[in-house]
Amino acid sequence: MGADTYFHTYPALEVDASNNVAITYTRSGTSEYAGAYYTSKPSDVTSLTGSKLLKAGNGYYYKTFGGSRNRWGDYNGAWLDPANTNRIYLLTEFVASTNTWGSWIGELTFSTTAAYTLVTAPNGGENWQIASTKNVTWNSSNVANVKIEYSTNNGTAWLPVVQSIPASSGSYAWVIPNTPSTQCLVRISDAANSSIIDVSNAPFTISASGQVLNWAAVTSGTTGDIWGIDIVDDNVIWISAANGDVRRSTDGGNTWLSAGNPGNGAYAVAGIDANTAVVATGPTSGNGSIFRTTNGGTSWTNVYTATGAWFNFVDNFDANTLWAQSDPTDGSFHIVKSTNGGATWALTSNRPVAPASTVYGANSSFYRIGNTCWFGTGGASGSTLANRVYKSTNGADGPWTFASTAQQFTGSLAFSTATGAGLVGYWQATNTLGKSTDGGATFTAQATTIGLVKGLEYVRNTPITYAAGDNGLFVSLDNGATWTADLTPTGTASMLSVRFNESGTVGFAGGAGGVLLKNIVPPVVPVEFTAFNASVANGKVMLDWSTATESNNQGFEVQRKLVESEDAQFTTIAFKPGAGTTTHAQNYNFTDDLSDFQATSVAYRLKQIDFDGRYAYSQEILIDNIAPDKFELAQNYPNPFNPITSINYQLPVSGNVTLTVYDALGKQVATLVNEFKNGGRYSVEFDGSKLSSGIYFYELRSGNFASVKKLVLMK
Incomplete structure (x- = not known):
């Protein structure tokens, strides 16, 4: 602040609301009269900035007032403006004239950079997959801690990521939650002042299990159009093609073995095990047949023929019970059933009567969940009476009910649950699907932009749907309301069929010219969270969460971790029963009394558990420095x-x-x-x-x- 020959007397100090420091004092020296000075230390520097002159002294001061010592001025002061705690007033004495003190008074306001937060990632266009870890990044100034939230509906509602972390870190490793959406945003705000805030510039995507980027081409060994796909288990898969080729895999679809060629038009296959399978054909002759192998395709036996009919699908309930369907031959739909693993077949009872001009549906126009079966039909060109979806809740034996569809020629079917969401694709109507919300009792038109659809598949018990068609593969996260093109290898534009196993972990898609794609994805959580929040008052943490839909949901374990060390573990503190299966919104809450705990930071998460034992975790909520209930x-x-x-x-x-x-x-x-x-x-x-x-x-x-x-x- 000056050389040793200077004297600094009666300093006064004040600190403003932004931690800027001001010190005022009277300074004199061997070559200067006593004047008014100040120095400062802005909050973003580590040392004083040096003496700054406010008012120079104009003479010497020497008065003893009858004593033996010179009396100096001692009335310096500094204080905050009550109306603006970033403004400091200074009062400093100086020699106005010989033996006369004067007082200088003024104000000091530090120039500061306005507080802000700025989201730098995700900032629009990213595709982040569920369960992966991605860095949320930001810039900030004059902000101590930030709060991070995210939205899955373009900002209509916000979900917590972390309540408070140091702004200076500039990055947070986020484990992507199971909330798939293409309309995601991140919001970062000052944890102490929610008006200081920034949001991603544009939406990014949280990928549902299996959505986007996970398809890889595998060599099928056929050049035929692949219509038939049956996933027996994680290792055994059978496929069949229009040229009659049949292929099987025993290593999860990585390599494929020839399983012979039982006949032209092998549009459907049902695998029993690694060696046993049944193929239904629709040859150009019009005499559809069912073929069976028990030796991995080395030989095939014709076990049933429907004269004048074209088989469209074959499917197995279990290792013994199978069913197949062909065009009507006697005024009723030709539905046959086997109870001995496909060795012999017989017509079922309660077969529905076929309307006039029925031409049935297209290849593989069927779906089954347990004993609930559907198949689609279509009329000849110009006929609408036969455009229907038939349903039985008693397997192939019926009785059958039907729902009319609005478009020509039902070509593909898929349902999420037996009584819930379903979709129908039409071979003669582009950019249009039929949508059901009641298990196929009724259908309404759903406009799309994905072209003509040949194959449909739901990831069971979820709103996630795949569509295979002339324009490639598409995925919907909302029961077909909106669609996104899946990224597939070059040359896979024309797709015909798509199938997933029941757990939603393995999928295959077949296309023209022998194209075969494999998609391995993590399991899908059967609960769609819409919110998970926490609030604190009087030493208690109130948790609340909501779901949009639930399927097979036994309930939620509430888990807590006292963040005392790096090896702290979550423990279960409560269980809240779920709603089973429902498409109605559900709300839950739990209060955790922490008045007897001394932990300053606590983390919470939910463990959602199915009735079949599957489980998944929600995102974590971190609460820093929990407020107690009293001073x-x-x-x-x-x-x-x-x-x-x-x-x-x-x-x-x-x-x-x-x-x-x-x-x-x-x-x-x-x-x-x-x-x-x-x-x-x-x-x-x-x-x-x-x-x-x-x-x-x-x-x-x-x-x-x-x-x-x-x-x-x-x-």
């Missing part, structure tokens, strides 16, 4: 101490806080805290190394609360 100033420890002791205190609400130390005469000897604090628990150290032994007092003040305790320094 408290603890006794320092150790006490007596030498020279350092710790003082703990807690605040139930946020506010301005001072923690001050006084000597036995009431003179202030240290200020340990003088700032705004959020509600929570705090600890501060007091260093008495520069004080003499004795009794001291420390006082905590916040709002209307005040508490004083005694401490003893013994050296």
Whole structure:
């Protein structure tokens, strides 16, 4: 602040709301009269900025007032503007003329950069997959901690990611939750001031299990158009093609073995095990047949022929029970059934009568969930009477009901549940699907932009649907309302069929010219979360969460982790029963009383459990510095101490806080805290190394609360 020949007298100090420091004083020297000066330390620097002249002295001052010593001015001061705590007033004395003091008064406002947060990732266009870890990044200024949230509906509602983390970190490793959507945004705000906020510039995508980028081409070994796909288990898969080729895999679809060629038009296949399968054909002759192999395709046996009919599908309920359907031959739809693994077949009873002009549906126009079966039909060109979807809840034996569809020629079917969402594709209507919300009892038109659809598949018990068609593969996350093109290898534009296993973990898609794609994805969580929030009051944490749909949901374990160390683990503290299967929104809540806990940070998550034992975790919620239910100033420890002791205190609400130390005469000897604090628990150290032994007092003040305790320094 100056050379040794300067004298700095009667300094006054003040700190503004942004932690900028100002010190004013009178300065004189061997070559200057006593003048008014100040120095400062902005909050973003580490040292004083040097003496700055406010008013120069105009003469010497020497007055003893009858004594033997010269009296200097001692009326300097600094204080905050009550109306603006970022403005400091300074009052400083200087020599106005010989032996006459003057006072300079003025204001000092530090130039500061406006507080802000700026999201830098995700910022639009990203595709982040469920269960992967991605970095949310940001820039900020004059913000201590940030709160991160995300939206799955373009900002209509927001879900928590983390309640508060240091803004200076600039990055947060986010485990992507199971909330698939193409309309996602991230919002980052000042944890203490929600008006300081920024949002992703454009939506990004959270990929549902299996959505996008997971398809890879595998060599099928055929050049025929692949219509038939049957996934027996994780290892055994059968496929069949229009040219009659049949292929099988015993290693999960990585390699394919020839399984012969039982006949032209092998549009459907049902696999029993690695060696046994049944193929239904629709040859150009019109005499559809069912062929069976028990030796992996080395030989095939014709076990049934429907004269004048074209088989469209074959399917197995289990290793013994199978069914198949062909065009009507006797006025009723030709539905046959086997109860001995496909060795013999017979017509079923209760076969529905076929309307006039029925031409049935297209290849593989059927779907089954358990004993609930559907098949689609279509009429000749210009006929609408036969455009129907038939349904049985008693397997192939019926009875059958039907629902009319609005478009010509039902070509593909898929359902999420037996009584819930379903879709129908039409071979003679582009950019149009039929949509059902009641298990196929009724259908309404659903406009699309994906062209002509040849194959449909639901990931069971979810709103996730795949469509195979002339324009490639598409995926919908909302029961077919909106669609996104899947990224597939070059040359896979014309797709015909798509199938997933029941758990939704393995999928295959067949296309023209022998194209075969494989997609391995993580399991789908059968609960669609719309919110998971936490709030804190009086030492209690209130958790609430909501779901849009649930399927097979037994319930939720509420899990808590006291964040005391890096190896802290989640423990289950409660269980909330779920709603089973429902398409109605559900709301849940739980209150965790932490008044007896001393942890300053607590994390929560939900473990959603199915009735079949499958489970998945929600995103985590972190709560920092949980507010207690009352003010408290603890006794320092150790006490007596030498020279350092710790003082703990807690605040139930946020506010301005001072923690001050006084000597036995009431003179202030240290200020340990003088700032705004959020509600929570705090600890501060007091260093008495520069004080003499004795009794001291420390006082905590916040709002209307005040508490004083005694401490003893013994050296």
